[in-house]
Amino acid sequence: MGIYRTKTSEIPDPSPVRVVELRDGRRIRKLTDKSYLREGRSDVRNYVQLLFLLITLWIGIDFYLFVNGLERGIVPVVQRPPGVEGFLPISAMISFRYFLLTGIVNHIHPSGFFIFTAVLLISTFMKKGFCSWICPIGYISESLHEFGAKIFRRNFELPGWIDIPLRSLKYLLMAFFVISVSSLSAMELDGFIHSGYNKVADIKLYLFFAQISTFSLVVIGVLILLSIFYKNFWCRYACPYGALLGITSLVSPLKIHRMEQTCIDCGKCADACPSMLPVDKLDAVNSAECTACYSCVEACPVKDTLKFSVGSKSKGLSQRQYALLLLAVYFGIVGVAVLAGLWQNSISGVEYLSFFKNIGAISHAF
Numbered sequence: 001m002g003i004y005r006t007k008t009s010e011i012p013d014p015s016p017v018r019v020v021e022l023r024d025g026r027r028i029r030k031l032t033d034k035s036y037l038r039e040g041r042s043d044v045r046n047y048v049q050l051l052f053l054l055i056t057l058w059i060g061i062d063f064y065l066f067v068n069g070l071e072r073g074i075v076p077v078v079q080r081p082p083g084v085e086g087f088l089p090i091s092a093m094i095s096f097r098y099f100l101l102t103g104i105v106n107h108i109h110p111s112g113f114f115i116f117t118a119v120l121l122i123s124t125f126m127k128k129g130f131c132s133w134i135c136p137i138g139y140i141s142e143s144l145h146e147f148g149a150k151i152f153r154r155n156f157e158l159p160g161w162i163d164i165p166l167r168s169l170k171y172l173l174m175a176f177f178v179i180s181v182s183s184l185s186a187m188e189l190d191g192f193i194h195s196g197y198n199k200v201a202d203i204k205l206y207l208f209f210a211q212i213s214t215f216s217l218v219v220i221g222v223l224i225l226l227s228i229f230y231k232n233f234w235c236r237y238a239c240p241y242g243a244l245l246g247i248t249s250l251v252s253p254l255k256i257h258r259m260e261q262t263c264i265d266c267g268k269c270a271d272a273c274p275s276m277l278p279v280d281k282l283d284a285v286n287s288a289e290c291t292a293c294y295s296c297v298e299a300c301p302v303k304d305t306l307k308f309s310v311g312s313k314s315k316g317l318s319q320r321q322y323a324l325l326l327l328a329v330y331f332g333i334v335g336v337a338v339l340a341g342l343w344q345n346s347i348s349g350v351e352y353l354s355f356f357k358n359i360g361a362i363s364h365a366f
């Protein structure tokens with residue numbers, strides 16, 4: 001089977017796709033060569049999501065034991081897990097900006113800085129894979145809408161006039177945080193980083209959930225319900241972290257490309273897309289909403305018609321290759337931090353204990 005080239009991509013010759021006219025006059029594209037049918041599915045992303053969920057649970061249990069020691073009025077015997085700083089995105093953003101201005105990695109929440117840097121790097125070069133491969137909230141959100149689809153045999157969609165303004169909510173939140181952090185001088189950032197509030201921000205977050213108010217429980221309950229009905233409700237409408245990664249992902253050289261020549265216009269890719277992108281109508285998915293989840297690639301029945309690649313002519317990354325690259329970047333940066341002795345923070349158990357005794361009195365630095 002020969003291959004001839006056009007400006008945009010390689011076209012198999014003879015083409016495996018034929019345009020067929022139906023009795024009602026409609027013209028559809030039909031796959032005539034069955035050897036072009038895609039076979040098998042890859043569950044690699046599920047395993048990676050599970051891995052990060054287990055890491056999160058491990059961090060959660062360790063942190064619970066650490067705070068439990070403080071609650072009993074003793075210096076905890078269990079070491080505070082540094083990975084907990086991955087749940088302090090604003091503090092991490094402040095650390096990142098401080099690093100850009102001064103070249104210094106702060107010793108209060110250094111692992112938060114490294115996790116944030118890894119996640120930013122991933123989104124800049126590989127679309128916002130953090131959301132669909134690493135983030136435990138993304139995983140839970142996805143599981144909820146899949147559960148909803150099983151029960152109701154479908155997910156629901158908000159009408160465009162609600163969807164578009166609601167979607168801008170997360171970008172507005174993101175802009176607020178980015179502008180606020182960008183407007184601070186190095187001295188002000190340093191003041192926040194070394195404030196009592198920032199030092200115990202992780203414990204405050206823990207106490208928020210451990211002593212959760214009825215109002216917060218109701219809000220979380222409503223979000224869970226909405227996530228059952230609507231695909232990725234939290235990620236699509238409310239998460240400012242995802243919005244930031246989406247904006248940085250716009251420069252990603254790697255993205256989903258569709259080979260129009262072998263596409264049979266079946267629309268399965270668009271149906272499968274959790275971000276509801278019209279993949280079947282695009283040559284390349286440039287959207288800030290694409291999370292490199294590979295759902296479209298997995299749903300496409302025609303081999304090599306959708307690929308996650310640098311250009312339409314280059315070879316696509318398989319899910320397995322994407323996973324290896326993502327894990328290499330993420331754990332590579334964590335490894336560098338550990339080897340450089342920058343992973344653990346510099347707050348001692350005694351200091352944590354003295355902060356904990358007055359934790360109720362420690363409030364926002366700004």
Ligand code: SF4
Binds near residue numbers: 272276277291293297
């Ligand atoms: S289904 Fe495809 S286009 Fe949609 S978010 Fe996933 S990778 Fe991006």
Ligand code: SF4
Binds near residue numbers: 265267270301305306
């Ligand atoms: S799944 Fe999408 S890209 Fe693949 S053949 Fe169908 S419409 Fe074309």
